[in-house]
Every structure is written in structure tokens, then in C-alpha cells.
Amino acid sequence: MANKNLKDELEEAEFEIEEIAMQLADMLGAALHFAGVKDDKIPDAVDAYLKGLDEVFEDDEAVAEMGYEEVIQVIESLKNSHKHLFK
Secondary structure (H helix, E strand, O other): HHHHHHHHHHHHHHHHHHHHHHHHHHHHHHHHHHOOOHHHHHHEEEHEEEEEHHHOOOHHHHHHHHOOHHHHHHHHHHHOOHHEEEE
């Protein structure tokens, strides 16, 4: 009985993590929209943003503790390195 309960709790936690990940992806898309990314380029900008995390912060552990300032820093970097994505 305990194993079934743990399994159910694990499945519920995994489902909640997936939902939060989707919400975060939507929020990133909205942030990129308001930063001036062309609507049809949002998926490309999201990919560039994720790759840009490594480029902007290299080996810095700041990525693990990202706040809005770090998000802005990555978006500003994208504006310079991926101008074709922006209006």
C-alpha cells in the first residue's frame, strides 16, 4: 500500500513539474514578445534564449539563481546577437 501511495505522489509531482515548465515557457514567450521579438520568431527566440544562458553566464553559478535582472541580461544579449528575431 505504501509503495502505491509513493508512486501516486511521484506521478502527481511529475505532472505538476510539467505544468510549471509549460507555464514558464509561456511566460518566457511573453517576456520575449514584450522585448520586441517578432511573434512568428518566438520559438526561435526561446531556443536562442536557452542557448544564450550558457553564453552570457558561461561557468557562472548565477544561472542556478536567476532573477529578473539575469533574464533581462540574457534578453539584452539576444538583442545584439540575434537582431533578426526582433522588430
